[in-house]
Amino acid sequence: MTAPQSLPAWLYTDQRFFELEREKVFAQAWHIMGHINDAPNTGDYLTLDILGERVVTVRGEDGQLRSFHNVCRHRAGKIATEARGSCGHRFVCPYHAWSYKLDGSFAGAPKWQGFENLNANVLGLKPVDQEIAHGFIFIRFAPGLPSVKEMMAPYAEELEAFELEKLIPNGRVTLRPRPVNWKNVGDNYSDGMHIPVAHPGLSRLLAGSYKIESKPWIDKMWGRVTETPSNHWPERQYQKLLGAFDHIPAERRRLWAYYKLWPNIAFDIYPDQVDFMQFVPVSATQTMIREIAYVHPDTSSGASREMHAARYLNWRINRQVNAEDTVLIEGVQQGMESSSYATGPLSPSEVCLISFGNRMRDLIPEAKLERAPA
Template sequence: MSQTAEQHAKPKLVADQDAQSLPAWTYYDQDFFELEREKIFLPAWHLVGHENDLQDVGDYLTFKMYNEIAFVVRGKDGEIRGFHNVCRHRAARMVDGDYGNCGRNLVCPYHAWTYQLDGTLTGVPYLEQYENFDKAEHGLTPVEVDSFAGFVFLRFIPGGPSLKEYLAPVAEEFALYKTKEMKPLRQPGGRLREVNWKNATDNYVDALHIPIAHDGLHGLLGSSYKLTIDRGVHKIFSQVETKQMSLPSNRAYRKILPSVDHLPEDRQHMWTYYKLWPNLMFDFYADQIDFMQFIPLTPTTCILRESAYALDDDRREMKLARYLNIRINRNVNREDKDLIERVQDGMGSLSFAQGPLGTSEICLRHFAKAMREAIPVAKSREKPSADKIREAFNA
């Protein structure tokens, strides 16, 4: 075999691991999926919604991740609290759906144990049957909850950075857009994506595919895309351009979008995307703010959970701009769904173990490095032995 043929048969590995993607096995392996639960997701802050999703007493939002189920609720005293969505009697789920209103107390639909909105257990049918029973010891189990700039977060395992520290890199952005005053354009909800969660978040910060796979978005934003990383937060931003665009919705959006008084001139037509560790994204537009999360479901499926918020604005032009924004991004999401499914199909192939990352792919490089630091077995090109995986759980 000639030297050239040998080079094609056995590609030379890049010595610098930072220039390589995460290994393919981490995108479909069940053991790695469980490691992610323990090392990444349970200790992390997770966005549940906005304070204005919970305007009335008894309004709640639910959140589900792996086998953990939780909800946040507006109490009679106006406070927002979070609890595991689990009755302390027989573990029945307390509230249903993505959102709702439970009234002025919480009643388990299985045996009618009744809790106040602060989690206190106050009603137990057949109380006399329970020996040495103390209602004070059987309230709903709380989860840590905090709010920032109007957004409500929870985490299942306390410790680590505070919510304020976690969101510090985007604090100025939130204030600039007045997110605390925003109201929901729709309630948070989810859609199934048949891909690993990392596959979906990788695509979010992959700028190289935009001119190839998103003709409409590329026509709207042109080649002005820029990528930066600030204290671990990935930022992609671009100006909506005035050149001829291929899609009518895009042209109409750029023409109709009215000015927003509290935003500086350079933000009037800027689209900005933020990705925060590990799976949270914010889209900042002059007309509205969106959030997206890719929440792990199985090693090869996830839930795209999302919602949108905006300031009160009765102008006809603003209402139409928001409608067009939704149409534009619906097309982008449909195109991305096809792309990430193509990637997920390839991750399971014997022909693919790892891929190179270009020097401009700074966000993908940064994320892969953060994953290897959080779960060091991700440094291995092939799946490690069962003993190595067990050691990783105890590390």
């Protein structure tokens, strides 16, 4: 029986294929804006720029969150300019001062500009399709995929146990540019085989417990922090702290769980915090990793010295893991440029990479070609 094959290398370097992905993958994909508690008050907003589109999500006068194209209807100015902020009770475009209510409706243009008989009914902000799932806000630009809740359904019960809707932000969104194709970041995230080879600290902590599995729209990776003391001080201290967190159910006290939602959103769920990562495609060879950490309010920064210490140690441990992954994915990206490499065999255990590759080939038939078409 022929072994399954990885996606061809040219898919990770070819700008023409990247344009196909914009149309066939990302136009229909769900993109994460943030969490409902990133915008808790009237007028609070979040923004996202992705693949030439600009979106703003705002909390309305009625308490509802709504998402719109972050584009003024006059001259296409950006009405919300910060990643996260508050506009009060109106958006006012900083270009020509056209204004909009929080429900997106047109509020007016300055009288001195000479506009007469403007039809407010057709000049509101253009809405964007939105869904809130497990406390997170998702948007998309075109229909085609199942709902986020349907895509995450295989793990709905265990995700509900984490009470993600109660999270509050612990800091602000961080952007990390990487000179790699977005698929290389996602492939590495769902790859379990490199853990014992390339991540000695993670291997010490999880002690062979790391596992992966794949469902149609979502992957899961997980491991349990061992009670055997590490010979590295940060890891050993982190292990000790987890053992004392009796407010966390025993079955989750040492669980590190990771979920990757098709095509480019990942959630890292630890006992001490929850992170999301979004692998934002910029070009065929450039990706922006967008991430932020969240915590439960009863264990927020300052409320518990032990929890605060655990988050610091988690950051130290995962900072090293991220540094190791950065070297790996940049090396792979460079290898994709080599004339010697087209595709490689996948182990039957590499279920996440197999599933991802199959979906890409289904969506974009050109992905079946070993070499780039002329």
